[in-house]
Amino acid sequence: MRHFKKILFSAILFCSCFFNVNAQTGEVKGFVYDAITGEVVESINIRVNPGGAVYSTNSEGYYSINDLAPGNYVLDYYLAGYDSTSIKIKIEGNKVIKRNIFIKSIAIELTGANISGTYIKGKKEDTDPVITITNRQLTKIPTVGGSPDLVQYLQILPGVVTSGDQGGQLYIRGGSPVMNKVLLDGMTIYNPFHSIGLFSVFDADIIKTADVYSAGFGAEYGGRVSAIIDVKTRDGNRNRLAGTVSVNPIVSKIMLEGPLKKFKPGNGSSSFVLSIKNSYLEKSSKIFYNYADPSRLPYNFSDIYAKMSFNSPGGSSFKVFGFNFTDNVNFPASTSYKWNSTGFGTRFTMVPEGTRTKIDGFLSYSGYNIAQKEVDNKPRSSGINGFNLGLHFSYFNNRDEFRYGVETNGFRTNFNIYNSNNRKIEQFENTTELAGFTSYKLVRGRSIVDLGLRLQVYASLGNQSLEPRLSYRYNVSRKLSLKAAAGRYSQNLLSAFSDKDVVNLFYGFLSGPDNLPKTFDGNPVTSRLQKAYHGVAGLEYNFNKNSELGIEGFYKNFTQITNINRDKLFDDDQINQSKPERLRKDFIVETGKAYGGDIRYHYETKRLYMWATYSLTYVTRYDSINTYNPNWDRRHNINIVIDYALDKKER
Secondary structure, eight states, X not given: OTTHHHHHHXXXXXXXXXXXXXXXXXXXXXXXXXXXXXXXXXXXXXXXXXXXXXXXXXXXXXXXXXXXXXXXXXEEEEOTTBOXXXXXEEEOTTOEEEOOEEXXXXXEEETTEEEOSOOOOSXXXXXXXXXXXXXXXXXXXXXXXXXXXXXXXXXXXXXXXXXXXXXXXXXXXXXXXXXXXXXXXXXXXXXXXXXXXXXXXXXXXGEEEEEEEOSOOOTTOOSOSSEEEEEEEOOOOSSSOEEEEEEOSSEEEEEEEEEEEOOOTTSOEEXXXXXXXXXXXXXXXXXXXXXXXXXXXXXXXXXXXXXXXXXXXXXXXXXXEEEEEEEEEEOTTSOEEEEEEEEEEEEEEEOOTTOSEEEEEEEEEEEXXXXXXXXXXXXXXXXXXXXXXXXXXXXXXXXXXXXXXXXEEEEEEEEEEEXXXXXXXXXXXXXXXXXXXXXXXXXETTEEEEEEEEEEEETTTTEEEEEEEEEEEEESSSSEEEEEEXXXXXXXXXXXXXXXXXXXXXXXXXXXXXXXXXEETTEEOOOOSEXXXXXXXXXXXXXXXXXXXXXEEEEEEEEEEEEEOTTOOSOSSGGGTTSOHXXXXXXXXXXXXXXXXXXXXXXXXXXXXXEEXXXXXXXXXXXXXXXXXXXXXOSEEEEEEEEEOSSTTOO
């Protein structure tokens, strides 16, 4: 596999040349921006006249219309909440025209309800089973201390449960927390939740979107076997210096943003955003929560996030960002915890002239360290830090989209702990992962199919995983859509505590260990990876632009899971080789299944927001001796949220 990267890069260059050489018709492409704020606008409709074909911008505000015969065209850009605009273009064979559009937002009165730019889309061309959370939605649920937070919203999503009121860990459709990959602007966040369990490390004021893939995610994501949470932050204000300050009994926060170079349509711009959040529950609880034992609320944390964005007139961009998140927990005369999470990274987007290809690149580093101090003073610590480097390419052909890319991930784990039987478990390991993926979204009439393939190479383990992915959507009508997805997944990372533990504030990480049992259920164990297969299917029905009903069923088959061995009694040395592996190995191998379904209803206007879900889930694990239900196996979950703004300005 040492020539893997060279082969993959050669294939990418070949694909780019092949597609560009074979472009025989004209194309128009570009970005659509809000003319006031300079933010990109997604889901803008673009009608091509003559012909009447309708296209739309993606989540980055980008559009590409190609395979246009030479001639004169008029493009109409429109979306509810924005003033429509039109442009004239002249298409010539084998030429690409770039047109960035600036569209003004307005307020439209429709049947007594004010509709802005946020509404539920009717006909869709996305195939992945994803729920997108917007900044506006985060403010629609009751919150602890009056401070909106992503972790509190995630708990109302179908298939999501929490275990206990501490630790802040989420179990998504049968998967344990370590099986979920959490990304912040492309950086891996190893522990995104604070110790008190009520707050995440993300500032709701700067979140642009959070995409939650609870099953069947596409080929661009890898390294986890259950779910993906992809959080993207917005750029800072490009027109003026602004900020907010908030204080509640638990947390205080300040956010500052502004332009480095002011935005003007057709010119480049740059901006910054800075967020600082700090809790003081350990002290404020003695005043506001004096009915509780002060020693039971010894939680304090602080978060800092900063971002600078540079945008060119042509639509290319470059972003630099970084964060530091800390936690301190101190139970008097008992246990104390401290952890620190740090990261920084860059992302860029390039739209080369004269091609149909868009290039996205990223380089990031993130680390997480935790230390636990007990009265016995035995060392208990865990650390993980690593980098992520990648290039993603998107090639647009009419409504079709071809995506491909390469990634390199490397991380180091340093683990040292004593289990409940006073046996020491430790690991120090460097791990390297290489990955390449390709996917093709094919749009034909009412059918949209996305065929993907990911090759995940765990170089330091000597294991690799070829992972096919498939997602499909069929638009029965403008209101009704059917969809399905399936895929194979793998990961190397595992949690440093047993899945049988209900609550554990010590949340450490391990790389795939090499001292696994030799057999599982009579079969040889040949891989150090955790593996799973997903299948999901459902329907979406749009009653109108404001309301949507979704029904979905899923099945996850975890064919190999690595877990901490809570039953270890003996050291795994020559003296104890006669003892059963179950009593001397640090880790055990398990399998598992998760299946169920959910129903969700979403209604949203300018002033009224409704969200209701019901989930039915079954989760089992098998450890070669017993079949058991883990603590997050919850049969029924119902969540209902209703939010109404009493005045038209939503104050």
